[in-house]
Amino acid sequence: MSGSSKFAMTPSPTQKSRPVGTAEAAPVLSAHNLTKSYASRAVLRGVSLQLSAGERLALTGPSGSGKSTLLNCLGGVDRADSGSIRFKNVALESLDADGLTEVRRRDIGTIFQFFHLLPTLTAAENVELPLQLNGIAPAIRTARVRSLLERVGVSARAHAFPGQLSGGEMQRIAIARALAHQPAVLLADEPTGNLDSVHGSIILSLLRELSDETGTALVLVTHSGAAAQICHREIHLRDGQICERLDND
Ligand code: ADP
Numbered sequence: 001m002s003g004s005s006k007f008a009m010t011p012s013p014t015q016k017s018r019p020v021g022t023a024e025a026a027p028v029l030s031a032h033n034l035t036k037s038y039a040s041r042a043v044l045r046g047v048s049l050q051l052s053a054g055e056r057l058a059l060t061g062p063s064g065s066g067k068s069t070l071l072n073c074l075g076g077v078d079r080a081d082s083g084s085i086r087f088k089n090v091a092l093e094s095l096d097a098d099g100l101t102e103v104r105r106r107d108i109g110t111i112f113q114f115f116h117l118l119p120t121l122t123a124a125e126n127v128e129l130p131l132q133l134n135g136i137a138p139a140i141r142t143a144r145v146r147s148l149l150e151r152v153g154v155s156a157r158a159h160a161f162p163g164q165l166s167g168g169e170m171q172r173i174a175i176a177r178a179l180a181h182q183p184a185v186l187l188a189d190e191p192t193g194n195l196d197s198v199h200g201s202i203i204l205s206l207l208r209e210l211s212d213e214t215g216t217a218l219v220l221v222t223h224s225g226a227a228a229q230i231c232h233r234e235i236h237l238r239d240g241q242i243c244e245r246l247d248n249d
């Protein structure tokens with residue numbers, strides 16, 4: 001299967017309808033009582049959360065409250081000092097470095113604030129990279145890259161290098177790259193923080209539409225109320241603890 005059908009154009013959803021089966025489904029990602037310190041300063045102090053397939057969760061809170069640290073732990077980039085994280089029923093703390101890399105490569109997509117596209121690869125090659133790393137056959141890779149670039153509206157820039165692209169174009173390509181391998185979870189750390197409000201809101205709509213279409217769950221770290229609004233739920237962090245849980249439905 002080329003997977004391209006997953007990215008076919010569908011009418012833009014205007015509502016944050018609950019993902020189907022959320023109530024019954026086991027969480028795709030759950031964290032229990034995470035703690036982490038840097039140089040004996042507690043940065044995460046007992047954080048627990050759950051994320052269902054297709055659900056969008058906003059992580060908000062002031063600068064320094066631990067949002068990026070939490071996201072990095074959830075994505076297996078960083079390890080918590082204590083507590084547990086289950087990703088599709090696998091305890092991340094039970095995996096060695098290679099095991100974590102494998103989970104990240106196969107099942108997690110990441111979008112960064114500053115895009116982090118590889119400057120020596122074209123837009124299309126950047127999107128293709130996670131497919132290559134997953135050993136996907138060339139014909140399928142090509143079809144999926146084409147379909148994704150079309151879906152995020154940058155087909156015309158497929159052969160441009162990152163240095164030739166605008167911020168909005170780079171972020172679209174970063175989204176396409178993050179979704180290329182059809183991850184179960186997409187982690188985004190302030191993905192609109194480096195865009196003006198017009199381009200930021202276009203990117204937010206795109207994230208909402210794509211997660212609805214693909215069933216990819218999203219954890220969105222953001223300072224912006226507008227960004228949190230595309231999410232079903234919001235968790236507010238303060239000093240490494242959850243101080244508020246909001247349901248946006
Ligand atoms: P946020 O994303 O909410 O702004 P972070 O998770 O980046 O917060 O940081 C939380 C706290 O942890 C901050 O005080 C930050 O300085 C500290 N911190 C984050 N990463 C490191 C690190 N690698 N080494 C030391 N301190 C760190």
Ligand code: MG
Pocket residue numbers: 067068069189
């Ligand atoms: Mg941060």
